[in-house]
Amino acid sequence: MRIHPLVHALHALPLLLGATTTLGAQSPASVAPPAQIHVATGDARSYFTNAWWIETAEGLVLIDAMCLRSDVDRLIATLRKTGKPLAAVFITHPHADHFGGLTQLKEAFPKARIIATSATAGAMQGVHDQALQPGGWLAALGAEYERRLQRPDSLVASGSTLRIAGLTYTVRDYGPAEAENNSVVYLHELSALFTGDLTVAGGAYFIGEQHSRLAQLALPKLLVDFPGAVTSYSGHFAPMPLAAVVQENTEQVRFFRLAAAAEFADSSSLTPSGVLNAAAMRRLTRTYAAFLRGRNTYGMGAVAVAQMNASGVVAEMRDAAAQVRVRPIHQQVRAGLRPLRYLLGRWRGTQFAADTSATATTASAPRALDIISEFVPVLGGAAYEGRMTASGYRFVLTLSYDVAQQRYRVAALDDVSGLLDIFEGILGDDGSLVVDNVRPGTFYANPSGVRVHTRLTFAPAAPDLFRLDVAESVDGGTTWRTVTQYQASQRLVP
Ligand SMILES: [Zn+2]
Missing domain, CATH: 3.60.15.10 (Ribonuclease Z/Hydroxyacylglutathione hydrolase-like)
Incomplete structure (x- = not known):
């Protein structure tokens, strides 16, 4: 060092x-x-x-x-x-x-x-x-x-x-x-x-x-x-x-x-002279710091090492701009993913069961589950990958944007069901991403043999947090019932 x-x-x-x-x-x-x-x-x-x-x-x-x-x-x-x-x-x-x-x-x-x-x-x-x-x-x-x-x-x-x-x-x-x-x-x-x-x-x-x-x-x-x-x-x-x-x-x-190359490849991250702007540097530092959590950071903390590494790699890539081979990812892919950037980072949050069929007589103390989630750009910024970990289960999400069909696709895999679930959808007017698995057809069957479809809603939440709602449908997507809400409550990396 x-x-x-x-x-x-x-x-x-x-x-x-x-x-x-x-x-x-x-x-x-x-x-x-x-x-x-x-x-x-x-x-x-x-x-x-x-x-x-x-x-x-x-x-x-x-x-x-x-x-x-x-x-x-x-x-x-x-x-x-x-x-x-x-x-x-x-x-x-x-x-x-x-x-x-x-x-x-x-x-x-x-x-x-x-x-x-x-x-x-x-x-x-x-x-x-x-x-x-x-x-x-x-x-x-x-x-x-x-x-x-x-x-x-x-x-x-x-x-x-x-x-x-x-x-x-x-x-x-x-x-x-x-x-x-x-x-x-x-x-x-x-x-x-x-x-x-x-x-x-x-x-x-x-x-x-x-x-x-x-x-x-x-x-x-x-x-x-x-x-x-x-x-x-x-x-x-x-x-x-x-x-x-x-x-x-x-x-x-x-x-x-890869994370630095993703920023360089995004025109909205650059100043007119081709340098990363302040927002992009903050984002990159935050991404690095999230990645470094859990690793020894020499007594300096993840953010300090992230800043050192970010300034080093950015200077290196800027100086070698002509030689840096960033994979040509369509600008429209990046533009499509940009509205989801609020997800990037490492978070602590709580998952609440939102079972509306439960009797309302008891003061509702939903079974809360503490969850750590982390979203990072992958493949040079071509997609985002999320990992949500609670005691008892792990969940891996890939979020991508399909330029040809102008829709978002989310792949979700957990270590309980083992089902690779595919969701599709679009952005709502309020900036939320709403995707369901009706069209892809990756339903699961409940114990009674009924096909259960799932809908995910990712939504930014003030201040600088986000929410993920999970709803289910037993009528092929005509009506939905919210079954779980995940609420990020703290950004672990500034
Ligand atoms: Zn040393």
Whole structure:
């Protein structure tokens, strides 16, 4: 991760400044002597950066150098406790949370080689200079940031294999992706791949440096270069099988790019000079933040990371406008979907049974069901996809616009009935979308064998919320009775 102006305000909070640092030795049970992998982890101020270190009878090898001076002091004390020499430090990429501790480490262990490829080493100075500028790491961290830069003293070519402290390491460059260059270090004997920030396990993938296209290409290449049962040790968070983390991270980057491409392809999102307008940027940020919910966001929150990624990918796509291949989706499709944009986002809501046949004698306490719903543009903005999740059932919706027939079509699939239900309809004068399954004919049969058709009404609701009413008909669509109402009550992502 690279620091961003937004982060500074967060760092000023005493809560974060007082956060404790987790620093300790952990040995995965699967790793048997004579080599053990340990980790030291920083706190939110350094985005929970990891320094992995490998211990053999002959000595220690460190992957990345942490950043905060107090973290590095503790790391040095931990390494010293082993009584073994630190043979080498590999630097995976030129971000200060991974190289900031080199000066202290070199002072403590002068004999340790500091190894990097020239692409990683070459970019460190620029990042460090920026860290000393107003608004940089130094301003955010004060005395915790080391002003002196220690450069790698052992440059190796990408693809080099080295024998250090009894083990075999291969270093490989993947070029610009999460950072200006991303190297990985493969430890052959343990099938362990130290990926720096080229992968991130369980966290938000950072594309703020405008290399999302290259990240999308680099990630799958890892699986080609390191096939089989390889464990990825990322620069932040826990180890994870390489194949799983690559797949997850690739999905993230794909989502970021698709959502941004959808905005660029919509003429109503652009200023006359071809830049995304403020409304489009807000929408994109909101979409990203919704997507990032549930992922670790380095203590910054989903919205802050969403803003960093949105500004990065938008700048990247704008600069490369001529090369960006946005799938040509008919402007009329986008125009058709535009009135449904109020659905986009992540919501908390309640579903009420609206059974009018129930006796009205009791104070009606409808069986309320808490539901989380999320609507995002998919396929580059060609359709919207909604997921509604309650305890007990899940519901996937696809909303599309048929230009030829000038009508909306909604596909709905739930994990209770397993019925892929197709609805068709049009927009009402009040902006609501009313679709039913009479014409498509995807009724279900009730226990008495009667054909039951369903009608869905999506309607915007003040303030900035929406409602979904579900009605049923047992006479082929002549009369309808509302059976359920879903009311979004809170937008979880601003
Ligand atoms: Zn990082």
